[in-house]
Amino acid sequence: MAGDPIKVCEISDLSTDKGYRVTSVAPPLAVFLTVDGAVHVLDDSCTHQDAALSDGWVDDCIVECPLHMSRFDLRTGMVDAPPAALPVRVHKAKVVNSEVWVTLSEEAPNLPPGTAPS
Numbered sequence: 001m002a003g004d005p006i007k008v009c010e011i012s013d014l015s016t017d018k019g020y021r022v023t024s025v026a027p028p029l030a031v032f033l034t035v036d037g038a039v040h041v042l043d044d045s046c047t048h049q050d051a052a053l054s055d056g057w058v059d060d061c062i063v064e065c066p067l068h069m070s071r072f073d074l075r076t077g078m079v080d081a082p083p084a085a086l087p088v089r090v091h092k093a094k095v096v097n098s099e100v101w102v103t104l105s106e107e108a109p110n111l112p113p114g115t116a117p118s
């Protein structure tokens with residue numbers, strides 16, 4: 001059974017050209033606002049090595065990791081370009097009264113080697 005939604009930020013905290021890092025949960029989350037007005041929430045850890053996707057470059061519905069330029073689909077977490085091989089875990093997001101609420105996935109995260117949830 002899914003947990004209760006948690007508020008992670010205000011919609012005004014977001015912009016379409018960069019991610020927003022949430023550290024109040026472990027592992028941290030990356031929140032993205034796409035040009036179509038949709039909000040997407042993923043684990044903030046690249047699945048290749050220890051890099052924050054919230055520091056990556058956003059192009060339409062794709063985020064590019066700032067370290068080795070793997071690309072991930074913000075809607076599904078699937079890999080769009082290597083070297084990453086595993087998808088990033090995606091969480092359900094909802095905007096209510098300008099607040100972004102997230103229901104955390106119950107799937108195990110695909111954290112990169114050598115890192116642990118913290």
Ligand code: FES
Binds near residue numbers: 049051068083
């Ligand atoms: S750490 Fe993201 S592609 Fe290598």
